Amino acid sequence: MIAWRSTWSIYTRELMRFLRTAFQSVLAPVLTTSLYFIVFGAAIGGRMPDLGGVDYGAFIIPGLLMLTLLGETTSNSSFGIYMPRFTGTIYELLSAPVGVAETLLGFVGAAITKSLILAAIILVTARLFVDYTIVHPFLALIYIMLVAAAFSLFGFILGIWADNFEKLGIIPLLFLTPLTFLGGTFYSIDMLPKPWDTIALANPIVYLVSGLRWTFYGSSDVNIWISFGITLAFLAICVGVITFIFRTGWRLRS
Amino acid sequence: MPDQSRTRIRTLDASASPIVDISALTKVYPGGLTALDGVDLRIRKGEIFALLGPNGAGKTTLIGAICGLVTPTSGSIRVFGHDLATDWRKARQRIGLVPQELSTDMFDPVMRAVSYSRGLFGLAPDPARIEEILRSLSLWDKREERIMALSGGMKRRVLIAKALAHEPDLLFLDEPTAGVDVELRKGMWSIIDEMRSRGVTIILTTHYIEEAEEMADRVGVIRKGRIIAVDEKEALMARLGRTEAHIALAAPLQVLPPEIARFSVELEDGGTSLCYRGGDGTGKGKAEVAELTKALYAAGIDYTGIEIRESSLEDIFVSLLGEGEQ
Ligand SMILES: Nc1ncnc2c1ncn2[C@@H]1O[C@H](COP(=O)(O)OP(=O)(O)OP(=O)(O)O)[C@@H](O)[C@H]1O
Ligand SMILES: [Mg+2]
Numbered sequence: 389m390i391a392w393r394s395t396w397s398i399y400t401r402e403l404m405r406f407l408r409t410a411f412q413s414v415l416a417p418v419l420t421t422s423l424y425f426i427v428f429g430a431a432i433g434g435r436m437p438d439l440g441g442v443d444y445g446a447f448i449i450p451g452l453l454m455l456t457l458l459g460e461t462t463s464n465s466s467f468g469i470y471m472p473r474f475t476g477t478i479y480e481l482l483s484a485p486v487g488v489a490e491t492l493l494g495f496v497g498a499a500i501t502k503s504l505i506l507a508a509i510i511l512v513t514a515r516l517f518v519d520y521t522i523v524h525p526f527l528a529l530i531y532i533m534l535v536a537a538a539f540s541l542f543g544f545i546l547g548i549w550a551d552n553f554e555k556l557g558i559i560p561l562l563f564l565t566p567l568t569f570l571g572g573t574f575y576s577i578d579m580l581p582k583p584w585d586t587i588a589l590a591n592p593i594v595y596l597v598s599g600l601r602w603t604f605y606g607s608s609d610v611n612i613w614i615s616f617g618i619t620l621a622f623l624a625i626c627v628g629v630i631t632f633i634f635r636t637g638w639r640l641r642s
Numbered sequence: 643m644p645d646q647s648r649t650r651i652r653t654l655d656a657s658a659s660p661i662v663d664i665s666a667l668t669k670v671y672p673g674g675l676t677a678l679d680g681v682d683l684r685i686r687k688g689e690i691f692a693l694l695g696p697n698g699a700g701k702t703t704l705i706g707a708i709c710g711l712v713t714p715t716s717g718s719i720r721v722f723g724h725d726l727a728t729d730w731r732k733a734r735q736r737i738g739l740v741p742q743e744l745s746t747d748m749f750d751p752v753m754r755a756v757s758y759s760r761g762l763f764g765l766a767p768d769p770a771r772i773e774e775i776l777r778s779l780s781l782w783d784k785r786e787e788r789i790m791a792l793s794g795g796m797k798r799r800v801l802i803a804k805a806l807a808h809e810p811d812l813l814f815l816d817e818p819t820a821g822v823d824v825e826l827r828k829g830m831w832s833i834i835d836e837m838r839s840r841g842v843t844i845i846l847t848t849h850y851i852e853e854a855e856e857m858a859d860r861v862g863v864i865r866k867g868r869i870i871a872v873d874e875k876e877a878l879m880a881r882l883g884r885t886e887a888h889i890a891l892a893a894p895l896q897v898l899p900p901e902i903a904r905f906s907v908e909l910e911d912g913g914t915s916l917c918y919r920g921g922d923g924t925g926k927g928k929a930e931v932a933e934l935t936k937a938l939y940a941a942g943i944d945y946t947g948i949e950i951r952e953s954s955l956e957d958i959f960v961s962l963l964g965e966g967e968q
Pocket of ligand 1: 642671672673675676677695696697698699700701702703704742
């Protein structure tokens with residue numbers, strides 16, 4: 389039995405938090421997307437060949453989208469749970485008749501909604517710079533939602549694990565951002581010299597970027613099903629970890 | 643004496659099943675500190691129960707264990723007949739908590755924060771009910787204000803409003819009047835009184851004995867994680883209360899005549915003052931002092947003044963804590 393009203397309350401509150409900083413939430417992705425397009429699309433892209441029959445400017449859109457989504461979703465939801473722990477307002481959630489299902493549906497649902505808003509903003513901004521058509525728009529939508537769900541859960545775990553602000557920022561800084569940049573955001577894995585194209589396959593972000601690129605243009609570095617599989621596996625691991633955290637009350641209840 | 647009080651409570655509880663039933667509750671924090679040490683406590687429907695205890699006694703920990711913020715190390719808690727270990731959803735639905743710390747989302751306007759609490763507990767929106775709650779706490783005029791812009795006392799009222807938003811039958815107030823001025827404190831008392839009249843059972847912690855004396859039906863004293871006394875406020879005062887009277891004598895006395903010495907009196911200040919200590923907090927002391935003055939008059943002992951004082955819950959509290967120390 390899921391308490392839907394409680395879930396809805398958590399969901400709307402989380403969205404509210406996002407909208408409270410709406411200006412920043414909208415402006416930041418518009419600005420960064422534009423900057424990337426100016427630098428990579430216009431300055432460098434002009435000298436780049438088409439990749440798999442896709443113009444370089446269009447090629448980087450899924451990567452760019454993934455770069456922003458992973459960063460924003462992770463930091464947003466890690467703050468979303470860390471701040472109530474830090475300020476003590478988490479008492480209300482803990483004393484309410486809600487369990488892991490309501491909490492996750494509320495938080496993750498809000499994260500997915502935010503991600504779709506962000507994705508829409510980025511796609512519209514990109515359109516100002518390059519022409520592109522999405523081959524599988526519906527699958528792209530599903531894929532974005534899956535990735536948003538997985539990384540909001542990942543952020544959630546970070547926010548529960550962190551016991552200071554430094555720890556909160558360190559994982560995205562040390563792992564997420566580098567792996568995303570090395571994950572084929574701005575290039576195809578084929579373009580890497582010999583051993584590196586194989587080594588790159590150890591980077592899970594490669595599969596995420598590649599999967600999204602496939603939904604956009606119908607071709608990618610790795611098989612789409614492998615990408616889907618890895619995304620789902622990551623999602624399942626995160627759900628498992630969080631369920632365990634809630635059951636034991638680790639870092640939530642004293 | 644504690645044994646006596648336990649029996650008494652047991653017999654009283656037999657008449658109605660308790661709303662909260664805690665047995666052998668122990669909490670050892672990860673650092674090894676035992677914050678609760680075998681707590682047994684029963685709370686009856688509709689009562690106001692005051693939990694008294696010095697800093698660090700375990701009051702907040704006890705409340706936290708009932709409200710789901712603290713995982714007990716051992717023992718059991720039943721609320722409304724639901725075992726918290728398994729049936730926590732049904733129990734929590736009916737519990738409201740006002741925490742000791744002023745923690746709430748400071749950016750939210752009052753109205754939204756209170757409505758959120760109602761929704762979080764799974765209830766349908768009810769603006770009329772929220773309005774009623776805000777009005778009863780004099781927050782209606784502030785409903786659109788951000789919580790951070792309110793004064794400390796007002797913030798505490800917002801926390802109370804949030805705790806009342808889902809119409810709980812059991813309310814925990816962890817130091818509701820800490821840092822609140824006298825006037826607001828009186829206001830808080832009338833709010834608590836009103837909730838009681840609506841049938842809400844209230845458990846509050848406080849450092850102000852005055853508050854327990856004013857509000858509570860029953861009092862529990864906790865020290866180092868153990869409940870060292872639980873009883874009706876009146877019974878506690880009757881059992882441990884004392885009357886103290888100082889009678890200033892017109893002429894110093896060296897020895898007391900037998901008809902005076904039969905009272906529990908002694909001479910003080912070189913025989914210029916007669917001190918009575920006795921009674922039981924139910925007025926027996928006052929009556930005895932009256933008898934004493936008549937006896938003095940009959941014995942021809944003149945006096946120039948009488949000072950009489952009933953011991954307060956505070957004295958009892960202090961003496962209980964002293965007892966616990968030994
Ligand atoms: N999260 C925690 N981890 C470790 N020890 C804790 C924790 N919370 C409380 N304690 C310790 O447990 C004991 C009881 O604390 P508690 O907050 O329950 O006391 P209290 O009676 O509410 O005190 P006060 O009147 O100051 O609010 C204290 O010694 C406190 O230091
Ligand atoms: Mg406390």
